[in-house]
Amino acid sequence: MASTVAISGASGKTGYRIAEEVQRRGDHARLLLRATSQPPDSLQGVDQRRLSLMDATALDAALEGVDALVIATGARPSVDLTGPMRVDAWGVQRQVESCLRVGVRRVVLVSSLCAGRWQHPLNLFGLILVWKRIGERALESSGLDWTIVRPGGLSEREEDLDGEGVLYTPADQQESNSIPRRLVARCCVDALQTPESIGRILEVTSSMDQPVVGLQEALASW
Numbered sequence: 152m153a154s155t156v157a158i159s160g161a162s163g164k165t166g167y168r169i170a171e172e173v174q175r176r177g178d179h180a181r182l183l184l185r186a187t188s189q190p191p192d193s194l195q196g197v198d199q200r201r202l203s204l205m206d207a208t209a210l211d212a213a214l215e216g217v218d219a220l221v222i223a224t225g226a227r228p229s230v231d232l233t234g235p236m237r238v239d240a241w242g243v244q245r246q247v248e249s250c251l252r253v254g255v256r257r258v259v260l261v262s263s264l265c266a267g268r269w270q271h272p273l274n275l276f277g278l279i280l281v282w283k284r285i286g287e288r289a290l291e292s293s294g295l296d297w298t299i300v301r302p303g304g305l306s307e308r309e310e311d312l313d314g315e316g317v318l319y320t321p322a323d324q325q326e327s328n329s330i331p332r333r334l335v336a337r338c339c340v341d342a343l344q345t346p347e348s349i350g351r352i353l354e355v356t357s358s359m360d361q362p363v364v365g366l367q368e369a370l371a372s373w
């Protein structure tokens with residue numbers, strides 16, 4: 152039977168691709184969006200719920216009846232340096248708390264390579280890597296069935312992806328390199344379909360030199 156997968160941050164460049172991949176695999180996507188979010192035309196007609204992550208009642212109602220949540224929210228670059236704290240730490244924590252209240256057991260979080268690092272140029276934006284790790288820890292300690300996907304630098308490239316392999320490693324093994332958002336979206340959906348990914352941090356980057364290996368096969372060699 153088809154599952155219903157909620158995707159928060161589904162108006163974002165990774166989030167909308169996750170929603171597309173969920174639909175493409177025959178499951179139902181439910182988009183969690185804020186009032187001003189603008190999802191792409193490709194998601195017109197898909198179930199949408201508009202809410203603030205700080206509104207627990209609205210968040211609970213939006214998660215009612217879903218089988219899994221993929222968290223693809225992330226602070227957008229801004230002069231407001233509190234964004235990473237509000238979105239990448241508190242926002243994730245609120246979503247985890249809502250899953251616990253509503254009974255959504257399966258959660259995949261899109262985080263970042265180097266999450267938890269204090270000394271890193273990306274931290275010039277509101278200590279984002281530090282707040283991302285706090286968000287990750289809220290999920291890790293929740294008792295939920297979680298997977299954390301930590302991508303490298305994200306690209307918009309959509310061409311020639313079928314021959315491009317993903318390098319999956321456990322936490323704190325990779326520091327650089329990149330991956331197209333489409334492949335991150337596929338990793339998230341693969342994780343939902345791979346019970347062996349529960350309780351794991353997956354660092355992901357990709358390259359044409361990397362053999363194409365499925366997530367389950369990659370995890371078997373860890």
Ligand SMILES: NC(=O)c1ccc[n+]([C@@H]2O[C@H](COP(=O)([O-])OP(=O)(O)OC[C@H]3O[C@@H](n4cnc5c(N)ncnc54)[C@H](OP(=O)(O)O)[C@@H]3O)[C@@H](O)[C@H]2O)c1
Pocket residue numbers: 159160161162163164165166184185187188189204223224225226227237238242261262263264302303304305306332
């Ligand atoms: N950029 C990179 O190279 C890179 C590398 C590694 C990891 N990451 C992480 O990967 C994730 C996806 O990145 P992306 O560049 O694809 O995302 P993005 O396009 O910047 O989208 C961010 C999403 O988060 C939502 N959001 C932001 N603030 C919010 C708030 N206060 N309340 C609710 N929703 C909010 C946005 O909604 P609106 O559309 O309404 O703004 C949007 O849907 C992020 O967590 C990012 O930090 C990025």
